Amino acid sequence: MDRRTLLCGLLALTACGTGTAARRPGLGGARPGDRLAGLADVPVGSGALLDVGTDGQLLFVRPDADVVRAFDPTCPHQGTVVNPPVKGVIVCPTHRSEFDPATGGRLAGLAPRGLTEVPVTVAGDDVRLA
Ligand code: FES
Numbered sequence: 001m002d003r004r005t006l007l008c009g010l011l012a013l014t015a016c017g018t019g020t021a022a023r024r025p026g027l028g029g030a031r032p033g034d035r036l037a038g039l040a041d042v043p044v045g046s047g048a049l050l051d052v053g054t055d056g057q058l059l060f061v062r063p064d065a066d067v068v069r070a071f072d073p074t075c076p077h078q079g080t081v082v083n084p085p086v087k088g089v090i091v092c093p094t095h096r097s098e099f100d101p102a103t104g105g106r107l108a109g110l111a112p113r114g115l116t117e118v119p120v121t122v123a124g125d126d127v128r129l130a
Pocket of ligand 1: 096097109
């Protein structure tokens with residue numbers, strides 16, 4: 001193998017990356033009734049950012065064992081993906097706006113409004129788009 005062939009091979013590998021589709025906040029093409037997550041994927045008393053659909057990502061919160069809510073994790077200030085709740089508060093890592101995990105409502109910070117809720121239902125061990 002000459003240097004040119006080796007260099008082309010390395011460039012091709014770099015261009016291919018890991019093959020994982022980039023995730024964007026949102027439903028990722030999921031439709032009503034689709035399974036978005038497993039109930040066990042969302043810790044009780046906290047939450048998790050989970051991949052949904054083909055390329056989406058939602059923030060799921062679980063205030064108690066039987067209740068799951070989902071939000072578009074896009075911060076309404078400048079679009080940063082917010083973190084799952086810690087000590088009962090969802091915080092944007094960029095400018096520290098705070099949101100209520102029970103409602104998505106804005107509690108403090110530069111965000112002009114709360115997070116957008118995505119309607120979900122729990123069916124057995126699944127969290128589904130309502
Ligand atoms: S981007 Fe979230 S508070 Fe600024």
